[in-house]
Amino acid sequence: MMTDLSLPDRYEPKDNSASGGFSNVQICLDTHLQRDVAVKTIKDASESKRIQDEIKALMQLRSKHVVQVFDIANYVNDKTAIVMEYITGSDLFKYNLSAFSPEDFLKLLWQLSSGITDIHAAGIIHRDLKPNNMKIDDEGILKIFDFGLSRNSEDASTVGFKGTIGFAAPEQFTNGHLQFSEAVDVYAFGAIALFLLTNDLPDELKSIPPEELLEGAFDNTLVDQYPKIKEYLVRCLSIDPADRPKISEVHEQLTKFLLYNEHQALAVAGVTSHVIDKNKKKVSVKSDKIGAFAIEYDGFEFRLVNPQGEVFLNNSKVSGTVTLPGSCVVALGASYRPHNERSYVTFDISNPEVSL
DSSP, X not given: OOTTOXXXXXXXXXXXXXXXXXXXXXXXXXXXXXEEEEEEEESSGGGHHHHHHHHHHHXXXXXXXXXXXXXXXXXXXXXXXXXXXOOOSOBGGGOOOTTOOHHHHHHHHHHHHHHHHHHHHTTEEOOOOOGGGEEEOTTSOEEEOOOTTOEXXXXXXXXXXXXXXXXXXXXXXXXXXXXXXXXXXXXXXXXXXXXXXXXXXXXHHHSSSOOOOOTTTTTTSTTTTOHHHHHHHHHHTOSSGGGSOOHHHHHHHHHHHHTTTOOOEEEEETTEEEEESSSOOEEEEEETTTEEEEEEEOSSOEEEEEEEESEEETTEEOOSOEEOOSEEEEEESOTTSOGGGOEEEEEEEOOOOOOO
């Protein structure tokens, strides 16, 4: 237990505490709300800027996948302490994935990419993402923490190396003054994925600075059956930041694969309704002597295919295959025709969510 901790009376220190690189974490009981909290303090006054940066970042963030700040408190000599959500269990560095299925692993990556997407949307770059800085709570929700090296996107510069070898992007090893971008977090995401899949990092990533990833690094792992996801993970580890995808793109791809065959659409033509889903993947619609088309579902999206004659999607003529939006109207018959010669199909897609 940390002996110099003097907090407001509502926080009662418990026996367990932990120490990190620049900080200490004391587990306390919040006697007002009867819940355990993690109280983070700095070891050295010279590191006070780091805890201020962390407070600034966490106060800007609202994400299911980022640890919550409950309170800011002062202790000995007016030093600042962050009172945070306490997550039990071990961090991802020690997490056992042996029982994970490929889909389970995709869901873990989906949670991580969701959290990083929220961080970037708030204009923040974490800069030190690694398995040690994330945990999975009792409800199976991944939480990212330790924002001591974070920066706002518009002020993303530093002098000298800051980060963790193996997970830090090549550009973070630049000597002197360094400008960096959200791409450093994308690189870390790829490195975390590879570490979790193989329980190690290849020598290329441990080099100073990191070198180009050898071909096949993600082969024979839980993502083998998802070649598109493997492609994105490899791109995340590109040496050139410009070659890395946005984390929102990665998140979108993970969502796409996790929702495979989960969508349902309803096409209504007059008094006839058609449900299109994994059980019935194609519906054909025809109006004699005027036009015809079909709607197909490939497990990822719905497409209007084989348009013949006068087929219009939201008043625009359709001449080939098109991906259908979430809600639209398909008309058979041009606008010059009398109303009784035209027919309409309303189309709506459900919005399934990833189930954790």
